[in-house]
Amino acid sequence: MLKIRIIPTLLWKDAGIVKGVGFDSWRRVGPVLPALKVYTMREVDEIILLDINATNENREPDYHSISEYCEECNIPLTIGGGIRDSTSIKKLLRSGADKISINSAAYENPDIISEAARYFGSQCIVCSIDVREHVDGSYECYKNCGTLPTGKDPVEWAQRMESKGAGEILLTSINRDGTMSGYDIKLIRSVSDVISIPVIASGGAGNPDHIYQAISIGKASAAAAASIFHFTEQTPLEIKAFLAAKHLPVRMIKNTVII
């Protein structure tokens, strides 16, 4: 059976890992490489590494550092930030990235998704959608690391991205980000119900039960989280043990052979 994935998200800014609240008030967490090494050693299911400054600084991904990071990783790594066209996707894949997360560029040119899917295959194209809930309860997609409104509705946008060939949706609630108050289950469910590609829930995980809800009620295929791993004692393995006790399929590393 396909396992539920628990994915640590590493936000990368000025050579270090940071974490904020609501895409703001960034706190330094530590350098990138040791964090990647620890997660790799612990055999987490997957890692998402997002360069959150690249687009706003109007620069390309830092291919050199990324290929160094990939060298340390024998587990799946999704890379995002600063992707503008097929050339940058190709360079990232060649640097060792397994999946590419595209966010802002898709609003400017939705065909970047179809082009990338046609050439590289849908399976490695992740469309990242950052969503803000307004005071009236309506949802809107934001780009450029949550700074610019797009006027797009997340449900419609996710459907459009699926039809363009995206292989996965990384769905982040800006309001919940860094609050550790739980995922926006309503948002996750509204998207996962109308598309047939996997949805990665993101933004708000504070305890294992939040993740359980994102999977069981939100129908997400995977849960991404950052603060819970940076600022609490919880590990991805403990969360998986919790999910296993609730009969969700997870990958425990029990059958690993030590040679």
Added chain:
Amino acid sequence: MVRIGIIDYGMGNINSIKNAVERNRGIPIVINTEQEIASVDKIILPGVGSFYEGIENLKRLYLLEPIRSIFSDSIPILGICLGMQLLGTLGEEGGVNRGLNLIEGITRRLHPRDNSERIPHIGWNEVNIIKYNPLFHNIPDGSDFYFVHSYHFIPDNSDFIIGITPYCGLFTSVVHKKNIFGVQFHPEKSGILGAIMIDNFINRI
């Protein structure tokens, strides 16, 4: 040490495979010419992307015949993901296209049985061993490996199926015919067990 030729035909993933070979006591050599294929001990055909683009790129590099001749030369070759699919006769991704035809069979899209089976099939899923093979040395039956794909290879002759995975029913995840091996998952991204499999290919086959 064993010289492992990694065929670079512009379909991504080269560095991960190179690192994995290095970590597992092999000498990785990135190759894309007929002469280079003749100069290595074993070959890995990686691949991320569509069947159509993959086979077109191999054609452009004049690599179809050199790779086919590996079969008669009995050099071990391991196809990974798209690389496994390209070993077959036909592929349906990006129109119907001919593959290398080293193992007879067709690559088709996975068909979900309900909305809980999402396509692409992304993540960790088990490989059930159908037939023992040195590739599985030290790997327990039912171990999880990392998959990321929408299409799967269906060999005509089930004798060549040595591993299967439960998704959209059951699909073939490991094939073996003489010196030709193929895995649908990514051993280079499957942690310790994936590393053991790459080590098996390098040092036990």
